[in-house]
Amino acid sequence: MSEYILEMNGITKEFTGVKALSDVNFKVEKGEIHCLIGENGAGKSTLMKVLSGVHPYGTYDGDIVFEDEIQQFHRISDSVKTGIVIIYQELALFPDLTVYENIFAGNEVKQGGVINWNQTIVQSKKLLEKVKLDVAPDTLVKDLSVGKRQLIEIAKALSKDVKLLILDEPTAALNEDDSDNLLQLLKELKKQGITCIMISHKLKEVISIADKATVLRDGKTICTLDAAQGEITENIIIKNMVGREIEDIYPKRDKKVKGESVLELKNWSAYDPQIGREVVKNINLHVKKGEIVGIAGLMGSGRTELALSIFGNAKSYKIQGEMLLDGQTQKLKHTSDAIQAGIAYVTEDRKGDGLFLLQDIKSNISAANLKGIAQKGVINQNEEIKIADSYKKSLHIKASSLEQLAGNLSGGNQQKVSLGKWLFVAPKLLILDEPTRGIDVGAKFEIYSVMNKLIEEGLSIIMISSELGEVLGMSDRVYVMAQTEMKGELNIEEANQEKIMQLATQ
Structure with a gap:
């Protein structure tokens, strides 16, 4: 058998003429923690959606080889059956249901075709112990912190006999203590033979936990770095991510304040x-x-x-x-x-409160100051395009056009649109x-x-x-x-x- 649990060979994926992935090769060894890193829009989430069946077989070119067999995932349930489970940044839990109901949602413990709730609770307790979460199984999820909800998602994955666990920005909404606990848990799952792919923008986390790290840039595989070879350092990662060296991530300025x-x-x-x-x-x-x-x-x-x-x-x-x-x-x-x-306020929840995800870039940028582009109560569309284009250029928003929907942008570009919206109110x-x-x-x-x-x-x-x-x-x-x-x-x-x-x- 191969040393690799997963091989993705020559993966190419297009959206309406735009190549999100171009001949990507990605290999993961059994029992390792492999970080997938790159700038927003580099193709990380798209690659994982191909792997998990969100983008089904036939909508991309290339091969997925899992445990030495070529796979054709037509839906998410197909990848789950083989032991691949993905946990997204936006957690997919039911807040008004209990912990045990969430852990086994869609994967119910049945006896004679009927859900066995007693056995469900017993197995939930074992899984909660495994993820080191000390909560009662009958606790409502809405009463738990984000950090604890993240652990419930992992318990849910473990209930499906996971072999390859994929986490997309798992610590993005966690404080430092919860983040440290989660990373420690991943290390313990590794000892139990579970392979993990983690997408993260936090370089400190990548350096502390990754056995290997693959860098994507502009939808292409740039390199795979090996911790054992001393290759996973901040400078090496940044250089490969952005294609240039950034000596200091915090640009210098004069911090002498003289204003009123x-x-x-x-x-x-x-x-x-x-x-x-x-x-x-x-x-x-x-x-x-x-x-x-x-x-x-x-x-x-x-x-x-x-x-x-x-x-x-x-x-x-x-x-x-x-x-x-x-x-x-x-x-x-x-x-x-x-x-x-x-006063202007750029919210922490850009998807929930900051943007109209089903509207285009120009509509989002003008949304907070429609008076600034209106004449006699009618929006001047030429002026709207002109203003939006100026912010697209000045904020370096990467998009195919001003008509691209905000919901289809990467996180970083969504944040720039949200910032542009509020800068327009001056x-x-x-x-x-x-x-x-x-x-x-x-x-x-x-x-x-x-x-x-x-x-x-x-x-x-x-x-x-x-x-x-x-x-x-x-x-x-x-x-x-x-x-x-x-x-x-x-x-x-x-x-x-x-x-x-x-x-x-x-």
Whole structure:
């Protein structure tokens, strides 16, 4: 038998004349953790969709060889039967069902054609132990954190006698502790003989866990790197991903702030009547013209809630405290008031809240400022195209045309469209919530470069980020939140990961 559990040979896949994959070769050895890396749009997810049967046999050229046999997967269930299971970034769980119902959904434990619920619960407990998740099987999934839901997805995969487990950006929405736990679990599954393919943009994770890493660029196989040969390093990965060396992922700029105050919050609190508690408590914060203020903290610390309370109180919280914009007291009752006052907010959930996925690029970019392209209440389509094209060029949005649907873009390009939408309203204060989540290192560098250019032009930025390297690399000052409160403010000269984490865990 071959040493390879999987061989994908000469895979070519086209979408309406555009080659997403071009003669891709990808081999995975049994029992290894193999990372698949590349910029957004490089073809990673498309390749895995070919492997899992989402793109069925006959819609691509090339061969899939699994356990020495050529496969023809016409649907996802075909790949699952052979032992290939894929877990997507957007988890496919039923929130209103229990843990055990989710683990065996579509794969029910039956006896005489009837579901045996007692045996289902017993087997669920064993699988939960295997993934080291200490929750009762009858817990509703909606009551669990994202990190625990991710482990349930893995338990669900294990219930199907998985041989090859594929994870697409498994830690994108996890905090550092949950990410570390997940990576440790993958190492333990490897010891049990389960082969794993992991797509990840987090180079630190790739370096820590990968036995091998294959790089795709522009739909082509660039190379396969071997950890045993010392080839999986940040510099080597980046060079192969982007086709050039990036010496410093955080582009340099002068961080000496001289501007006047743009935003100030005094004793700012927000009460959420839906959950019956304060989500932001007694915040004091200021942002000056031409600076990037980073807000760090663990998941659930109140960072996004703070942003929403500033942006016209988008969630209808009960607000207490004072907001000053350019030194003047403001009471913003709606997001339209915030936009009018010069505040824009790029959400962390670009697919759910940031974009109209079924509309094209130009419609998305103009969506927040239709008045800017309207004449007597009628949209000037030529002006819309002109504006959208200018942002497509300045933000380096990779797309076949302005008519391409936002939902068909890679994550990095979706983020650029979302950013372009809010830049079109010409804000003075831009709030970026997890601006580089789920995008590759090349796209990150481009986003950071745009941020620096905006700062040079006099814009102010609040950047919420769970990546401490990003906070330290891009911010002029750092605020740290924990348990809905602001625990400290650090000048960038004195800030480091240890100090931030110490404040974030108070």
